[in-house]
Amino acid sequence: MPETIDLTILETLDFDDDGFMTDANDWTPAIGKAIAAALELELTERHWDVINFSRAEFAEHGDAPSLRKITKVGGVPTKELYVLFPGGPAKLAAQIAGLPKPTGCI
């Protein structure tokens, strides 16, 4: 049985109208887990690879990485990204990682 995750942790946080956290600094892995659970997504180690890479990129550049960067630098192939985050990997990965909506076109 999948572990039950407490979603009330999300109630104390601020989200913009698109469902992205307004302050990336408030994020913790537990919050990431809760956001994923709200999206009905169970996080695997590969998900965490993407999330941690996105967090690191954000810390360095102040922007959520483009999907191309996640594949090229982060080392997660395009095909796998779409399996990990069905229904829009760029948005979902940033959302779970507590980052603002990605602005890159690729």
Add this chain to the structure above:
Amino acid sequence: MSDVLAKIKGMKVDEKTTTRKLVLVSSKGGLDMAYPPMILANAARMSGIECEIFFTFWGLDLITKKKMGKVNIATVGNPAFSMAPYAPWFKIPTWMGLIPGMSWVATKMMAYQIKKLDFPPIPEFMENLLDSGVKLYGCKLSMDMMNLQEEDLIDGATMLGAMEFMELSKDAQVMFV
């Protein structure tokens, strides 16, 4: 459900229930017009929108194995033609576009800009699109006209007739590029 959860969930596009689908018709084979359909198709998939591209006439070059890596720019017949990133104030007159080698130079310049933005070259971009779930089709009539077989197209692309295109674009948003 609380407001917060509704907000978060609002972003998720469930692929089983989503109805939005985008069909692009790519009809031009120049380097400048190769990118708009590819970028839009990729953006659609990144947002969880289903997407298919129908390549017709010169657009076929973009998915033809032997040509997709050699797409260049026309230097004649474009009234907006300029060296935009370097000298945007200098509109290149049509007669200048006729100078031998102009197309080669313009193509190199644009390819450099594309690389600088870290956009993949056409063959790699098409592979990415296929990986992300975009379906690529070659127009059957254009292929017959240009003497192309399905095996001349990038692996994963298929041949499609105009009538079948009608079925495929049913309930989709269609954009002609």
